[in-house]
Every structure is written in structure tokens, then in C-alpha cells.
Amino acid sequence: MDLRAELLKSIWYAFTALDVEKSGKVSKSQLKVLSHNLYTVLCIPHDPVALEEHFRDDDDGPVSSQGYMPYLNKYILDKVEEGAFIKENFDELCWTLTAKKNYKPDRNGNSIVSHQDAFKLWCLFNFLSEDKYPLVMVPDEVEYLLKKICTAMNVELNSCELEDYLAQEPQGQGGLTVWQFLDMVNSGRFLRGIEQEAVSMAVEEVYQEIIEDGYLWKKGQLRRNWSERWFMLKPSVLSYYMSEERKEKKGSIALDKNCCVEMLPDRDGKRCMFCVKTSSRTYEMSASDTRQRQEWTLAIQTAIRLQAEGKKSLHKDLKQKRREQREQREQRKAAKEEETQRLKQLQEEKERKLQELELLKEAQRQAEILLQEEEQRRRQQHEEMQRTLEIQLQEAEQARASMQAEMVLKEAEAERQRKRILELEAMQERLQEALQQEVKARQDEEAVRYAQARLLAEEEEKLKQLMKLKEEQEEYIIKTQREKQVLKQEMENKNKCLEEAQKQLEEVRVNRQRVDQDVMAAQRKLRQASTNVKHWNVQMNRLMHPIGPGDKRTNASGGVFAGYQPLLSRRDSSLK
Numbered sequence: 001m002d003l004r005a006e007l008l009k010s011i012w013y014a015f016t017a018l019d020v021e022k023s024g025k026v027s028k029s030q031l032k033v034l035s036h037n038l039y040t041v042l043c044i045p046h047d048p049v050a051l052e053e054h055f056r057d058d059d060d061g062p063v064s065s066q067g068y069m070p071y072l073n074k075y076i077l078d079k080v081e082e083g084a085f086i087k088e089n090f091d092e093l094c095w096t097l098t099a100k101k102n103y104k105p106d107r108n109g110n111s112i113v114s115h116q117d118a119f120k121l122w123c124l125f126n127f128l129s130e131d132k133y134p135l136v137m138v139p140d141e142v143e144y145l146l147k148k149i150c151t152a153m154n155v156e157l158n159s160c161e162l163e164d165y166l167a168q169e170p171q172g173q174g175g176l177t178v179w180q181f182l183d184m185v186n187s188g189r190f191l192r193g194i195e196q197e198a199v200s201m202a203v204e205e206v207y208q209e210i211i212e213d214g215y216l217w218k219k220g221q222l223r224r225n226w227s228e229r230w231f232m233l234k235p236s237v238l239s240y241y242m243s244e245e246r247k248e249k250k251g252s253i254a255l256d257k258n259c260c261v262e263m264l265p266d267r268d269g270k271r272c273m274f275c276v277k278t279s280s281r282t283y284e285m286s287a288s289d290t291r292q293r294q295e296w297t298l299a300i301q302t303a304i305r306l307q308a309e310g311k312k313s314l315h316k317d318l319k320q321k322r323r324e325q326r327e328q329r330e331q332r333k334a335a336k337e338e339e340t341q342r343l344k345q346l347q348e349e350k351e352r353k354l355q356e357l358e359l360l361k362e363a364q365r366q367a368e369i370l371l372q373e374e375e376q377r378r379r380q381q382h383e384e385m386q387r388t389l390e391i392q393l394q395e396a397e398q399a400r401a402s403m404q405a406e407m408v409l410k411e412a413e414a415e416r417q418r419k420r421i422l423e424l425e426a427m428q429e430r431l432q433e434a435l436q437q438e439v440k441a442r443q444d445e446e447a448v449r450y451a452q453a454r455l456l457a458e459e460e461e462k463l464k465q466l467m468k469l470k471e472e473q474e475e476y477i478i479k480t481q482r483e484k485q486v487l488k489q490e491m492e493n494k495n496k497c498l499e500e501a502q503k504q505l506e507e508v509r510v511n512r513q514r515v516d517q518d519v520m521a522a523q524r525k526l527r528q529a530s531t532n533v534k535h536w537n538v539q540m541n542r543l544m545h546p547i548g549p550g551d552k553r554t555n556a557s558g559g560v561f562a563g564y565q566p567l568l569s570r571r572d573s574s575l576k
Contacts, residue, residue: 004077006087009126009135010094011038011072013178015065016134017098025062034097038076041093043085050075082234086246091126095119102179111186117200118182120207125178127210136175139166140326145206146190152202153194165189215244216296217270217286226270226286233299236307238276253283257308261297276300427540434533441526448519455515459508466501469494 014034018026026034032051039046054071103118105111113121128141137145143162150157169180176184185191191199218229218240229240229250238253253259253276264273270286272293277283287293473494480487 003080003082005131006126007042007077007080007090009129010091012065012133012135013098014094015068017101023062025064026068027062031063031068035071035076037093038090041085041090042076042080044076044079047075088246091123092119095122103182105186112188112191112194112196112199113182113185113203114196114200117203120203121182121185122178124207124210125181129178130175134177136177137181138175138326139163142166142176142181148206148210149199149202150190152205153198155191155194157190162190215288216240219284219286221281226268231285231296233303236303238300238303253278255300255304255307257304259304261300261304263293263297423543427536427543430536431540434529434536437529438526438533441522441529444522445519445526448515448522452512452515452519455508455512459505459512462501462505462508466498466505469498469501 015026018030018034035051036046038044050071054075099115099118099122105115105118124145125137126135128145129135129137143157143159146162147157165184166176169176169184215228216231217226218231219226229242230244230246231238231240232246236255238255240250240252242248242250256278258279260277262275262277264275264284266273272287272290273284274287274293274297275282275284285296287296473491476487476490
């Protein structure tokens with residue numbers, strides 16, 4: 001990109017900003033003011049006669065961009081000399097005109113970038129944009145610029161999120177306009193949680209890197225003192241000024257293939273020193289930190305190399321290489337698509353011929369089928385009838401054989417069931433007899449137990465009466481000591497009653513022994529009945545589960561009536 005192309009990009013923004021009605025034309029009075037300002041910032045001698053003559057009032061009306069280009073080329077761009085003006089002032093003029101109309105930051109002051117940073121991003125956008133109008137930046141260059149800014153802040157750019165954003169954002173001419181780019185940066189989508197000051201420092205760093213200027217300390221040749229100067233690097237010259245306004249130029253260093261850059265040790269209270277050696281003089285300089293020194297030395301060495309190779313600028317060269325790589329990718333993609341289209345056409349032609357061949361083959365097959373169809377139909381009908389009759393005959397034979405076998409099995413099963421039913425009926429009768437015996441034994445036991453309980457109740461009643469008599473006797477002895485003589489007779493009577501009660505108690509004990517003997521006899525009967533039940537239970541288990549070869553004999557104590565054993569044990573313990 002030469003100087004004329006760079007200037008045209010900024011002037012295009014200024015021209016479109018003056019086109020209020022968006023008709024592609026600007027009034028002559030506005031173009032006069034624009035041209036006059038361009039004369040001033042580009043440091044070109046004014047030619048008021050040519051200006052008035054070219055833009056004199058007539059009936060032609062507003063002027064289009066194509067109508068303005070001849071005057072712009074002849075009276076302005078052809079007279080521009082590189083280094084004779086401050087390009088930043090020129091850019092600020094065009095930015096002021098276009099930003100007033102098109103740049104719309106957040107009114108609440110929540111924009112990520114300041115107005116000055118937006119101007120620098122606009123300059124970087126112009127530098128990296130395509131040389132086609134309207135000016136746009138392709139997605140690859142957008143990603144490149146955002147990565148440079150994020151790298152300056154030590155932040156990693158989310159490429160996937162950027163791709164999603166670019167896919168959703170409407171793009172004209174295959175890229176983003178500068179206003180879309182600034183809106184994207186101000187949205188904070190890719191700079192979340194980062195302070196405006198950090199963003200500003202990163203934009204400034206990238207701007208200085210690409211525009212190639214910044215402050216350095218320079219050692220004087222005569223007075224040998226250190227002064228801070230604003231340096232500006234071009235491929236053929238390194239110029240330095242009093243300040244960044246570049247109003248007072250202090251000197252320049254011509255760069256050619258004989259120049260070189262060397263690192264110097266720290267001395268004279270200065271650090272991060274380096275020097276630029278030319279054929280006639282050595283210039284000593286000091287950077288603010290190691291990183292800045294590295295960037296400057298690398299940039300100057302690159303400028304020397306590019307000068308030797310006949311190239312303009314490192315970043316312009318890199319931009320051209322990236323553009324060539326994109327064009328090569330597009331060419332490869334177009335060639336691949338063309339090859340794919342050609343292969344697709346060949347495939348379609350092949351498929352069409354195959355379809356024609358298939359149609360011919362199908363017609364031939366249809367003719368053969370029509371010739372053989374009638375004969376095959378008759379043959380198939382005959383064979384189908386024969387197969388049907390054979391299948392029916394086989395099914396009938398199989399059904400008869402299966403029914404006979406099933407009847408034999410059913411008869412054998414019925415015979416086994418009848419035998420089993422007879423055995424179960426006999427077993428049921430024996431079990432009923434054993435149950436009746438057990439029920440009778442339990443009834444006898446209940447009767448004996450009832451008698452025993454009644455005798456025990458009588459015995460307890462007698463004991464209570466005896467105790468009551470004893471208590472009455474003691475009370476009478478205590479109360480009637482003074483009536484001892486009178487109560488002696490009564491006491492004798494009581495003693496007689498007591499003796500009779502003792503005799504009755506002895507009789508009750510004798511009866512109790514007799515009842516205990518009856519209970520023991522009933523227990524023996526109950527044990528005999530339980531033994532019989534167990535025996536029949538074992539017999540029934542054997543009938544229900546026939547013993548096979550190798551089976552072990554079941555426990556004789558198990559069975560249906562095994563549950564009566566705990567009851568007998570509880571009864572024996574209660575009797576004891």
C-alpha cells in the first residue's frame with residue numbers, strides 16, 4: 001500500500017460523511033471546505049484560483065466521488081510529499097468528519113474504548129482493510145487485530161466465539177465495516193472484565209507497533225546529554241521530533257544495508273540501551289524497558305532488511321503475505337470446487353449412461369419374462385397344486401400320529417393320577433383317625449387339667465380361711481387378755497375347727513396326688529397318640545415324595561404334625 005492509497009482511504013471516509021443524503025454526491029461548497037483543509041494538513045501550497053475555477057457555481061449541482069477524483073489527484077495527491085506532513089493530523093481531520101456522523105458510542109459512558117482509542121482503531125482498520133470500496137476488513141484481519149490487542153493485555157482471544165459473532169453479523173463485500181468493528185469492540189463481548197485503561201494501553205501499544213513510532217531517550221553528539229525524543233520509523237529513515245505532535249523535527253537517521261543495530265550495557269544511569277550504527281555515525285538510545293528495546297531493535301533491523309530487499313514496511317509486507325495466502329486459499333478452494341463440479345458432472349453423465357443401459361437391460365429382461373411367463377405360470381400352478389396336496393397329506397399324517405402319541409401319554413398320566421388319588425385317600429383316612437385320637441387325648445388332658453385347677457382353687461380357699469382364722473385368733477388373744485377365761489372355751493372350739501380344716505386339707509392333698517396320677521396316665525396316652533401321628537406323617541411324606549436313586553432318607557421327626565411337639569413340651573413343663 002503506497003502513500004496515495006493510504007490517503008485515499010481516509011479521504012473516502014470524509015467524502016462519504018459529507019454525503020448527508022447518501023446519494024453518492026456532495027455539494028460543491030462542502031468540497032471546497034474539505035479541499036482547503038486537505039491543503040492545510042498535507043502542507044500543500046494553496047491554489048485558490050484552481051479551487052474556485054473547478055468548483056465554480058453552475059447548474060451541474062452536487063459532485064460525485066468520480067467527479068471529485070480528477071481534482072483530488074491533480075491538485076492534491078500528486079503534490080503530496082512523504083515526510084512533509086504529519087499523517088496523524090491528516091487522519092484526525094478525516095476521523096473528525098466521519099466520526100461525527102457515523103460513530104455512535106454508548107451514551108451512558110459504558111463504552112469499552114475512548115474516543116481517542118476509537119480513532120486509533122479506525123487508523124488500524126484503514127491500514128488492514130482491503131483496497132476496495134466501500135472499505136471492509138476481512139474476518140482474518142479482524143481476528144489478527146483482535147489477537148494483537150489481546151496479546152498486549154496478556155489475554156487469550158476466544159476464536160470460536162469470534163467465529164460465531166462473525167457468522168451472525170451481516171457482512172457486506174465479505175467483511176466488516178469500521179463501524180461494525182467498533183461496535184463489536186465496544187460491546188465488550190471479547191473484552192469482558194477488562195478495565196478501559198488496560199484496553200487503552202493495549203490499543204496504544206498495537207498502534208505504535210504497526211504505525212512504528214514512540215518515545216526513546218537519545219544521547220546527543222556534541223553536548224553528550226540525554227534527551228527524550230519522539231521517534232518515527234520508516235523503511236528508509238528513522239526520524240525523531242521534540243514531541244509526539246511532530247511539529248519540530250530534530251533530525252533523522254538514514255537507514256540502508258550498511259546500517260546495523262547493537263545492544264549496549266547499562267551506563268550513565270541509563271538502562272535498556274542500544275545503538276544504531278551507520279556508515280558515518282553511531283546513535284545511542286535508551287528504551288523504557290527491555291520489551292520496548294526488543295521491539296525497537298527488531299523493528300529497525302526489519303526496516304533495514306526491507307530497505308535492502310526494496311520493500312516498504314514490515315506490517316505492509318506481512319499484510320500482503322496474509323492477503324496472498326487468502327488469495328491462494330480462495331484459489332485452492334475455487335479449484336477444488338471446480339474439480340468437485342467437474343467430477344459431479346462426470347458422475348451425472350456416468351449415471352445417465354448407466355440408467356440408459358439399465359433401461360435397455362430392463363427391456364430385454366421384460367421381453368424374456370413375457371416369453372417365459374405363461375409356461376412358468378402353468379408349471380407353477382401344477383407344482384403348487386401337487387405341493388399343496390402333499391403338504392395337506394403330510395399334515396394329516398402328522399396330526400394323527402401326534403394325537404395318538406398324546407392319547408397314550410394322557411392315558412398313562414390318568415392312570416398315575418388315579419393311583420395317586422387312591423393312595424392319598426387312604427392316607428387321608430389314616431390321618432383323620434390319628435387326628436381323632438389326638439383330639440380325644442387332648443380333651444382328656446383338658447378335663448384332668450380342669451379338675452386339677454378346681455382342686456387347687458379349693459385348696460387356696462381353705463388356706464385363706466385358715467389364715468383368716470389365725471388372724472382372728474391373734475386378734476382375740478390381744479383384745480381379750482382380760483377375758484381369757486371366758487374365751488378359752490371359744491378358743492378350744494376354734495382349735496377343733498382348725499383340726500377339722502387340717503383333716504380336710506390332708507384329704508385335698510390325697511385327692512391331688514390321685515389327680516396327678518390321672519394326669520400322668522393322660523400324658524402317656526397323648527405321647528402314644530403323638531408317636532402315631534409322627535409315624536403316619538412320615539408315611540405320608542414318603543408317598544408324596546417318592547424316593548429316587550441316591551436320595552437320602554428324610555428326618556422322621558418332620559411332617560405335618562411336627563408343630564404339636566412344642567405344645568407337648570409346654571404341657572409337661574406346666575405339669576411339673
